[in-house]
Amino acid sequence: MPEKKTSILLVEDEENLQEALKLNLELESYEVTSVYDGAEALKAVQQEHFDLMILDVMLPELDGISVCENIRLQNNDIPILMLSAKNSSADRVLGLKKGADDYLTKPFNLEELLLRVSKLLEKSRRSSTKQPLAQVYIFGKNQVDFKASECITKDGEKIMLTKKEMMLLKLLIENKNEVVTREKILQAVWGYNVYPTTRTIDNFVLNFRKYFEEDSRNPKYFHSVRGVGYKFTE
Known part of the structure; x- marks a missing residue:
């Protein structure tokens, strides 16, 4: 055929x-x-x-x-x-x-x-062809439960994530090692009628560093790519 x-x-x-x-x-x-x-x-x-x-x-x-x-x-x-x-x-x-x-x-x-x-x-x-994410995703000492909207941080603390935090986290992890543009994040997480500033997304990423990074000033997982977007690496 x-x-x-x-x-x-x-x-x-x-x-x-x-x-x-x-x-x-x-x-x-x-x-x-x-x-x-x-x-x-x-x-x-x-x-x-x-x-x-x-x-x-x-x-x-x-x-x-x-x-x-x-x-x-x-x-x-x-x-x-x-x-x-x-x-x-x-x-x-x-x-x-x-x-x-x-x-x-x-x-x-x-x-x-x-x-x-x-x-x-x-x-x-x-x-x-990307594999769908498992319900529970583990990286380093961190664990994210997408279904329960909760995670265990690097310090072993269990915290609940907001819906927007969970959506952004999932989007970044699904596109592991690739830069996700700010435009794509806006479409996927905030929809089409609300456009937050770049600082809003930055604050979400800063929170992720606080939860998951051993050294938030030298991040291993969550990176900002100036003028383009954000990237999760593992």
């Missing part, structure tokens, strides 16, 4: 660009479905599984930011590469906040787009 091709949903209303991207993606052996507006994009995602979406921001009917937000509110974790003629950092941050995995400004180099597509697909494949 032939191997199933990787499927991509291409959402772009500029006809010439749509055709050029479709042709080049197909030359890379991807199976491409094209739609021209935001409403059609949402319909396509509900009807069919795609491995990746390339999504233009400026679309008729429903703009790309709204499409992205809608998809994430449905808990659909399809990787999304957003394309935009807007190149300010504020536009980029908004796209990432609303759930895009990557953001590319027009005009772009075709090779760069193909490389980003490849990297997003590879990252998605890696995360889908």
